[in-house]
Amino acid sequence: MRLAEVLITRLIRITGYSAIVFVVLIFIFLFGEGAPTLLEVPPGGLLSSRWYPIEGSFGILPLLTGSLLVTLGAALIAVPLGIATAVFVAEVAPRWAREILKPFIEVLAGLPSVMLGFLGIIILAPGLYAALNLPTGLTAFTGAVLLAWIALPTIVSVAEDALDAVPRTYRDAALALGATRWQTIWRVTLPAARSGVLIGTMLGIGRALGETMAVMMVTGNAPVLAFGLTALFRPVRTMTATIAAEMGEVASGSVHYHTLFFIGIVLFLISLAVNLSAASIVFRQRTRAERVLS
Amino acid sequence: MVNLALAWAEAYQGVRPELNLSVTGGGSGTGIAALINGTVDIANASRRIKPEEVAQAEANGVFPVEFAVARDAIAIVVHTENPVGRLTLDQIADIYAGRIDNWSEVGGEDRPIVRLSRETNSGTHVYFLEEVLRHGDSDDKTRFSPDTLLLPSSEGITREISYNRNAIGYDGLGYVTGEVRVVAVGDDPAGPFTLPSAETVNRHEYLIARDLYMYTAGEPTGESLDYLHWILGPEGQAIVTQLGFVPVTPALTSLPPDEAQG
Numbered sequence: 001m002r003l004a005e006v007l008i009t010r011l012i013r014i015t016g017y018s019a020i021v022f023v024v025l026i027f028i029f030l031f032g033e034g035a036p037t038l039l040e041v042p043p044g045g046l047l048s049s050r051w052y053p054i055e056g057s058f059g060i061l062p063l064l065t066g067s068l069l070v071t072l073g074a075a076l077i078a079v080p081l082g083i084a085t086a087v088f089v090a091e092v093a094p095r096w097a098r099e100i101l102k103p104f105i106e107v108l109a110g111l112p113s114v115m116l117g118f119l120g121i122i123i124l125a126p127g128l129y130a131a132l133n134l135p136t137g138l139t140a141f142t143g144a145v146l147l148a149w150i151a152l153p154t155i156v157s158v159a160e161d162a163l164d165a166v167p168r169t170y171r172d173a174a175l176a177l178g179a180t181r182w183q184t185i186w187r188v189t190l191p192a193a194r195s196g197v198l199i200g201t202m203l204g205i206g207r208a209l210g211e212t213m214a215v216m217m218v219t220g221n222a223p224v225l226a227f228g229l230t231a232l233f234r235p236v237r238t239m240t241a242t243i244a245a246e247m248g249e250v251a252s253g254s255v256h257y258h259t260l261f262f263i264g265i266v267l268f269l270i271s272l273a274v275n276l277s278a279a280s281i282v283f284r285q286r287t288r289a290e291r292v293l294s
Numbered sequence: 295m296v297n298l299a300l301a302w303a304e305a306y307q308g309v310r311p312e313l314n315l316s317v318t319g320g321g322s323g324t325g326i327a328a329l330i331n332g333t334v335d336i337a338n339a340s341r342r343i344k345p346e347e348v349a350q351a352e353a354n355g356v357f358p359v360e361f362a363v364a365r366d367a368i369a370i371v372v373h374t375e376n377p378v379g380r381l382t383l384d385q386i387a388d389i390y391a392g393r394i395d396n397w398s399e400v401g402g403e404d405r406p407i408v409r410l411s412r413e414t415n416s417g418t419h420v421y422f423l424e425e426v427l428r429h430g431d432s433d434d435k436t437r438f439s440p441d442t443l444l445l446p447s448s449e450g451i452t453r454e455i456s457y458n459r460n461a462i463g464y465d466g467l468g469y470v471t472g473e474v475r476v477v478a479v480g481d482d483p484a485g486p487f488t489l490p491s492a493e494t495v496n497r498h499e500y501l502i503a504r505d506l507y508m509y510t511a512g513e514p515t516g517e518s519l520d521y522l523h524w525i526l527g528p529e530g531q532a533i534v535t536q537l538g539f540v541p542v543t544p545a546l547t548s549l550p551p552d553e554a555q556g
Contacts, residue, residue, distance in 0.1 A: 052437060054414045062440075121450070126457045135460050136408045138443055217450070220443040221413070235443050245413050245446055248324045251350060 030268060034261030041255060046262075051223035051237070053246065053256045060263060062223040066140065066236035067267075069226040070215060073144025074151055074208040079201050081148070082155030083190075086197070089156065090163035091185050102160070109153035117217035120146045125218055132233065138220035140236040146214045151204035158203060162196020163189060195282040202278040206271050209240075216241035239263045295417075295506045297468060298364060299338045301533050302525055309524070313517060322417030329509055330354055335518050337509040340366060340417030340466075351511075358509045363525055365540035367467040367490040367503040368422060371451075371474040373459045378402040380478040380487040383501060387427050389462060392439025397460070409442040410451050410463035419444075421504055422464055464502075467495075468537045495540045506539070 037046070041058045048059030089101050124145060125137030166189050174184040190197065220235025223242075243260050250257045296319035303315040318324070318334075325337035330351045343351075343358055351358050370386060372378060378400055381389075388394040390409055398404045412419045428434035445451050448469040455461045456473035463474075467490050470476055478487035479501055494500040508525070510518055524530050531541035 050440065052414070052440075054420065055437070121453055125454075129458060135406045136443065136454065136458055138454065216446060221445065222441045222443050224441050235441065237444070245444070246415055248415065250323075251327055251330070251347075 027268065030261055030265050034258060034263075034265045037255065037258035037262040040258060046259075049225045051242070053259065056255070058255070058259045060239075060259070060266065062225050063237055063239045063242050063263060064266065065226040065231075066219070066223070067209065067238040067240065067270075069140050069231060069236060070143040070147060070219065070238055071205065071209045073141060073232060074147035075201075075205050077144060077148035078151040078155055078204055078208070082152050082201070082204060083159055083197060085152070085156045086159035086163055086200070087185055087190065090160045091181075091189060105153050105156050105160075109157060113150055113211055113214040114217075116146055116149060117214035120214060120218035134233055136220060136235065138218055138235050139233050140219060140226060141232045143215045143219040143236070143238070144232070146218055147208040147211055150211055150214065151208040154207055155200045155204035158200030159193070159197040162193040162200065165196065166192045198278055198282060202274055205274060209267070209271055209274070212240040212244045216244055221245065239267050295338050295340045295364070295366070295466075295539075298506070298534065298537055298539060301537055302530060305529065305533055306521060306524060309529075310520075322420075323415045326358075326509065329358060329511055330356055332356060332511065335510065336514075336521070339507045339509060340504070341420050342507065343509060356511045358511065359513055361508045361510070361522055361526070362505040362542055363508050363522075363530075364506040364534040365495055365503060365542055366506050367495045367500050367540065368418065368426075368464050369467045369470045369490045370477040370479060370502070371455055371463050371465060371470060372477055373455055373457075373461060374473070374475045375459060376402060376475060378477065379475075380480065382480050382483050383426060383429070386479070387429065387436070390422075390427055390438055390442065391436050392441070403459075405460050407462060408454075408458060408460040409439060410454055410461055411438060411442045411444055412448070412451070412465070413444045413446050418464070418466060422502075425504070426464075426502060466539075467491075468539045492535065492540045503540070505542070 037058070045058055046060055048057070049061050050057040050059045051062050085105075089098055089105070093101060120142060125142050127137070128134060128139070128142055129137030170188050170192055171184055174188040175181075179187065215238050219238060219241065221237045221241055222235040223237040224234065225231075226234070226236045243263055246256070247260055250260060296317065299317045303317045307313065307315055317338075318328075322337075322339035322341050325334065325339055326343055326347050328334040329337035330347065332354065337358075343360065348358060370381060376397070378397060381400060385394065385400050389400070389407055390411070392409075394400060395407055396404065397407055411422070414420075423438065424430065424432075427436045427438065443454070445454065448465050451463040451465050452469070452471055452473055455463050476489055478489045480487035481501060488494050488499045488501070490500045490502070495503045508522065510522070514522055526542070534541045
């Protein structure tokens with residue numbers, strides 16, 4: 001009995017630590033493969049605005065701005081919609097509707113992104129081309145809409161769980177104080193579930209940032225600098241699509257190969273920054289809550 | 295040329311069921327890289343192997359041998375309702391280099407031109423860059439306009455052109471479907487302009503045509519040699535015709551790539 005307990009504790013501890021070890025190993029590997037590019041390509045070359053690797057132009061700015069633009073666009077669509085949907089499912093919808101909606105949202109989360117990419121090519125891109133009179137339907141906006149669709153179920157699912165976990169007594173107390181249903185949701189339930197909602201949001205954005213296939217199919221992949229609102233309705237090339245499209249072709253150990261790994265490092269650092277900022281907000285909120293309670 | 299390689303493999307599997315053939319796509323660079331790494335017996339490529347790839351292969355102890363196995367023409371395609379029916383090579387180069395931005399400059403409607411291309415890892419991309427944008431001049435440093443859309447597949451190009459009246463694309467003649475309009479190409483603005491077809495390619499009248507290659511690691515022997523013989527024979531070349539490519543003369547013509555480059 002004691003032995004089993006010791007073994008299980010050990011096992012759980014090892015699996016816990018192994019997550020850290022794997023992240024560190026991945027970073028070491030990425031760094032080892034990607035860092036040489038800093039020596040091979042002059043900094044001005046990496047920060048230039050031209051990406052044409054078959055002739056030695058390795059400016060990653062178009063790819064960086066492309067990824068940021070598409071992800072930001074997706075977040076602007078998915079976050080408000082996702083939180084609103086979560087609030088509806090958890091707080092407003094009648095019980096029977098909730099029991100139908102929740103599994104459907106979870107199925108949506110499991111849809112392969114390549115399928116959404118097909119829908120994007122066949123329906124969304126021609127639709128946007130015709131509706132907005134764009135030169136082409138393969139734009140950053142098309143990618144953002146698809147990514148929002150991909151991020152949405154994650155946000156809704158996690159945020160809804162967080163809202164659901166808020167104790168019944170909070171709501172009862174708020175209603176007893178004369179708060180309306182809206183005031184209860186906006187001032188009590190949502191703030192109480194804030195960390196879970198935030199984590200859902202970050203997971204959703206992380207999925208959007210890392211998504212490759214759907215984005216590659218609908219954004220047109222033109223490596224142009226993407227700044228401002230007009231760029232949203234022009235083709236862009238994202239970092240993930242670049243890695244996916246070019247990694248199969250590249251000779252291992254070449255400058256191009258190292259630069260693709262360098263792009264991997266940049267992606268890794270961005271998602272690390274997103275996660276760390278989320279963690280710090282959650283942490284700050286918790287300490288404040290503890291102060292209030294003590 | 296993955297369609298062709300697959301069709302050959304499938305048909306040959308019928309002839310020799312005991313063999314285990316598998317074909318993987320991904321672009322000419324992918325195949326050649328795999329040949330260099332020694333993971334395949336035959337690499338299919340729609341472009342010639344580059345000198346640096348030969349050097350890499352030789353450093354790995356692999357000596358690629360080249361076979362021209364079919365001919366391919368690149369068709370310039372536009373939307374079916376686009377009134378522009380013919381373009382000179384110079385106009386095509388100017389469009390893709392970004393010097394011409396509106397269809398009205400080449401006799402069409404007042405619409406922006408949306409340029410579609412295959413990804414940079416496609417042999418078709420490199421061929422188009424070298425032979426059309428740069429007119430075969432290796433000192434010419436013209437590049438694709440940066441806003442050229444790079445699509446990962448031929449289907450992607452066809453799909454986009456099938457609904458987009460602004461778009462122009464290029465693709466292998468074997469991939470052209472009825473959903474797009476093929477443009478006649480000429481050298482001289484006064485004509486003649488030629489539409490790509492098996493006949494015009496074989497008579498060397500159509501200007502944007504090329505050979506498709508297979509590379510083996512060292513002189514082929516055993517099964518690889520039999521396979522190449524079969525491909526270059528009547529059965530293999532019949533499949534070439536079926537898929538919209540153009541057959542080569544049925545003779546085992548091999549030459550070392552580094553000499554072929556010079």
